[in-house]
Amino acid sequence: MSKPALYYATLSPPSRAVLLTAKAIGLDLELRPINLQKGEHLTPEFVKLNPQHTIPTLIDGDATIIDSHAICAYLVEKYGKEQQQLYPKDLVQRANVDARLHLDSGHLFARLRFLYEPILYFGSTDCSIDKIAYIQKCYEILEGFLKEQPYLCGTDLTIADFCAVATVASGNDTAPIDEFKFPKVNAWLKRLAELPYYQELNGDGAEELKAIFKAKLAENRGK
Numbered sequence: 001m002s003k004p005a006l007y008y009a010t011l012s013p014p015s016r017a018v019l020l021t022a023k024a025i026g027l028d029l030e031l032r033p034i035n036l037q038k039g040e041h042l043t044p045e046f047v048k049l050n051p052q053h054t055i056p057t058l059i060d061g062d063a064t065i066i067d068s069h070a071i072c073a074y075l076v077e078k079y080g081k082e083q084q085q086l087y088p089k090d091l092v093q094r095a096n097v098d099a100r101l102h103l104d105s106g107h108l109f110a111r112l113r114f115l116y117e118p119i120l121y122f123g124s125t126d127c128s129i130d131k132i133a134y135i136q137k138c139y140e141i142l143e144g145f146l147k148e149q150p151y152l153c154g155t156d157l158t159i160a161d162f163c164a165v166a167t168v169a170s171g172n173d174t175a176p177i178d179e180f181k182f183p184k185v186n187a188w189l190k191r192l193a194e195l196p197y198y199q200e201l202n203g204d205g206a207e208e209l210k211a212i213f214k215a216k217l218a219e220n221r222g223k
């Protein structure tokens with residue numbers, strides 16, 4: 001059987017969440033890079049595959065799965081062996097992971113995208129304090145979840161940590177995480193950064209995205 005194929009970009013936080021998940025379960029993916037700046041996600045072929053024209057998009061046999069959160073859950077369920085705790089079978093534990101995935105999707109990533117997308121793609125110069133504070137509000141929520149546990153859903157690492165860390169690490173210079181207000185979030189970031197595959201699969205791409213964002217903002221302001 002051929003391996004699952006992933007349309008992705010290392011600059012894309014949700015793509016990196018899938019890369020972290022695949023690595024954690026020891027799954028080899030066929031990687032198919034998509035260049036968003038060149039509009040490769042808007043070709044008729046790609047839009048036919050994924051009408052939402054987003055990356056990551058996974059192809060597994062006849063199945064096309066879109067959305068990083070759905071992809072991570074699918075991969076652990078189908079290919080995870082001793083790593084099922086990444087997306088637990090227990091109904092209540094799984095519901096908690098799902099809730100945190102929705103937190104990333106609906107709040108963390110959505111707020112980062114609200115700041116980044118107009119600047120990266122549409123020439124905007126709006127890096128307002130409101131947009132930054134709106135992202136930082138999410139750190140309060142994360143701090144709450146991490147108050148008495150090392151990971152977002154308890155003592156075990158889950159795909160919710162992968163999805164959230166891919167987002168948080170992609171915006172934490174423009175929207176800094178205050179060490180005194182959010183000690184648990186900072187400790188959680190460091191904990192995840194200790195994973196042997198973290199830097200290669202998330203750290204480098206996050207740093208590159210932050211650098212491109214800053215350069216683009218400066219360029220737009222200079223126009």
Ligand SMILES: N[C@@H](CCC(=O)N[C@@H](CS)C(=O)NCC(=O)O)C(=O)O
Pocket residue numbers: 011012013014015036041052053054055056066067068069105
């Ligand atoms: N909720 C989606 C968000 C995916 C997403 O917005 N990806 C961005 C790149 S980081 C994208 O493909 N943007 C292109 C577009 O929306 O047209 C997921 O988690 O996969």
